[in-house]
Every structure is written in C-alpha cells, then in structure tokens.
Amino acid sequence: MTGFGDACLEREGVSVFLEIRSINNRYLKISPRYSEPLGALELQIEEEIRKFFARGTITLNVKITRARKADSYEINIPLLNSYRDQLRVWLSESEDAQSVWSDFQTLLSLPGVVQDNSEKDDVSVLAPLILEALAAASDKMKAMRIREGQALAEDLLSHIEVIEKHLERVIARAPEVVKVFSERLVERLNKLLEQQGVTVEQADVIREIGIFTDKCDISEEIARLRSHISQFRNILKNEPSPGKKLDFLTQELFREVNTIGSKANDFEISQEVINMKASIERIREQVQNIE
Incomplete structure (x- = not known):
C-alpha cells in the first residue's frame, strides 16, 4: 500500500x-x-x-x-599565511600580475583556511x-x-459480491446438468434401439446416470466456496492485518472455482466460472498489497 x-x-x-x-x-x-x-x-x-x-x-x-x-569556526592562521606568501611569490614572478584579483574573502575560501570545530553528531x-x-x-x-485500505476493502467486497452472483447462477444451473445428460443419454439409446435393435436394461441406464451424477457433483465445492467467501468477509472486517490470510483465501477461492469448472461439464456453468475467475484475479492482485 x-x-x-x-x-x-x-x-x-x-x-x-x-x-x-x-x-x-x-x-x-x-x-x-x-x-x-x-x-x-x-x-x-x-x-x-x-x-x-x-x-x-x-x-x-x-x-x-x-x-x-560563531565560535564553532576558526581561521587557520599558519595556513592562511602560507597561502599569502606563496601568492606573493607567484605575483612577483607573473607577467600578468595586474590581472589577478584577490581579497580576504577569496583567501578564506581556500581549502583548510576556515576550520569547523563544532561538535560532531553523537x-x-x-x-x-x-x-x-x-x-x-x-x-x-x-x-x-x-484510509487507502478502507477504499480498497470496499472494492474487494464488490468483487466478492460479483462472485456470489455468478455462484448463485451455478447453483441454479447444476440440477439441469444431470437432467440434460439423462435426456441425451436416453435419446442416444433410443436411436441405437431403432437402428440396430440393441436391448438396454433400465438398470444400466440408471447406473450410467448415477456415475455421471457423481462425477459432476459440485455440492462440496459450492459449500467450501461459500465458506471461503464468508471467511473472507469476516477477516476483511475484523483482522487488523488481514493481508496474508486474504492472500491464502484467494488461492482457495480459485481452487474451488477451478474444480467446479472441471467437474460441471456444462457450457453455461463454464461461462460463470470464467467470470468468477476474472473477479478472483482482480482480488488476488489487490490483496498482495494489503497490510
């Protein structure tokens, strides 16, 4: 931050x-x-x-x-005299001595002439x-x-609300996934019966539907996702330094959403998963900087 x-x-x-x-x-x-x-x-x-x-x-x-x-400074008289004597010798030997300008201020600016005797910082x-x-x-x-964190918290909560909105659509769609699969399975079997005269036991059909239902069951992921969202809100509201915990929870949010997308085997749910992932990525970028 x-x-x-x-x-x-x-x-x-x-x-x-x-x-x-x-x-x-x-x-x-x-x-x-x-x-x-x-x-x-x-x-x-x-x-x-x-x-x-x-x-x-x-x-x-x-x-x-x-x-x-004022008494912190001292003029180094011997050094000043040395500069003066050397300057006199040079002036006496120089052809353009008249063009040389010097005064007391110039002499004081020479290295070492003014010494700082003030106390050194302890x-x-x-x-x-x-x-x-x-x-x-x-x-x-x-x-x-x-103040920045408060504004950031409001933004994070807005992304959480977006995730919840898409999650509710997933929950509403989930029962339809099994129903659609069952209808398609029965339709394919009926075609086989008509075309090739194949006999299929009803128990086999029920078993296949049951296997598919188990594979695409996302109820546990939904429950964990809801729990993570609740924890996210609670930590953001009550923890004085929530950054690292929110970072961890964001990873868990992504994990559950990704699993939902893999198991659901449904186009509409996949679209909702994409939208949830986009919001989680925005959260992930921001929680990296929260105290």
Whole structure:
C-alpha cells in the first residue's frame, strides 16, 4: 500500500527532519537513506518501522541540522599565511600580475583556511530524537494507508459480491446438468434401439446416470466456496492485518472455482466460472498489497 508521512523535531539546537514513504510490495522492504553516522541506528530504525508496517517498500530520508555558533569556526592562521606568501611569490614572478584579483574573502575560501570545530553528531544523543520523529512520521503514514485500505476493502467486497452472483447462477444451473445428460443419454439409446435393435436394461441406464451424477457433483465445492467467501468477509472486517490470510483465501477461492469448472461439464456453468475467475484475479492482485 502507498503512503507518506513526515516529522520535524528540534531540541537543544539540533533539528531532525524525517520523511517516510511506502509503495506496494507483498513483503516488507526497508530502504533507508541517511548519512553514514546514522548507520549505527539501522537496526533500531528497522525495528521501529516493523512495529507499524508488515508490507510495502519503505523509503526513509533523514536530515539533521545543528545550529552553528560563531565560535564553532576558526581561521587557520599558519595556513592562511602560507597561502599569502606563496601568492606573493607567484605575483612577483607573473607577467600578468595586474590581472589577478584577490581579497580576504577569496583567501578564506581556500581549502583548510576556515576550520569547523563544532561538535560532531553523537549518535547516542541523536537516537531518541530520530526514533521519536520516526514514530510520529510513521503514525501519519499509517493513517494514510488505513484510509487507502478502507477504499480498497470496499472494492474487494464488490468483487466478492460479483462472485456470489455468478455462484448463485451455478447453483441454479447444476440440477439441469444431470437432467440434460439423462435426456441425451436416453435419446442416444433410443436411436441405437431403432437402428440396430440393441436391448438396454433400465438398470444400466440408471447406473450410467448415477456415475455421471457423481462425477459432476459440485455440492462440496459450492459449500467450501461459500465458506471461503464468508471467511473472507469476516477477516476483511475484523483482522487488523488481514493481508496474508486474504492472500491464502484467494488461492482457495480459485481452487474451488477451478474444480467446479472441471467437474460441471456444462457450457453455461463454464461461462460463470470464467467470470468468477476474472473477479478472483482482480482480488488476488489487490490483496498482495494489503497490510
């Protein structure tokens, strides 16, 4: 599921700005983006993220800024003098010395002249601030994903209703399958009797009809399919993280529908099976991304 959250916290001159984003993924993949010193917090950060999310590709951006004081910087006088002396020598020997422009600002921009003596970021000090910002940003993203999940749940239920509609047509058609087979069997036997004078015992006819009835009996598959649909609704409504269970149930829905299509041996039921499979495939694509 997709989502976004951010948080900005400031404490004792240190500011932490954190962004967290997620895109669809059936597994949880965390891709942090921050400077090397924060690498020591990687396990803590991943552990915190896993408290909120179980699926999705999570991208994390962390930016740390520290208020700078004037006494945090120092001019390296010996190095500055060295640059000055070298420049004087070069100017005295250069034919186009008049075209050379230099001032104090230029000298200060030379490598190493201005030294930053501010305190380096202490990861142990930053950790509480970063984890607090991460929790706040994750709360925002989770709320966004919940809103998306609610809309997705409504869409999934609409597909379930479509499956139920086609299933009712299958249930209504199923008794006709045996009836049609019986009529065709009797018709073929009558033709054989007329053309070749073959004698067929009524018991044999009944036995053939019984064998066909057993082969095309889909009552168990229908019962299991109804049960799976009921479980699907219940999990979607009551489970806080239904994704994996719905994924499994979707596979079971497909299995039962596929078996119905194989056993029914009827064109009209086959058409309903095709329609149910299409709805199940749409469900399958969506539940892969549900938390």
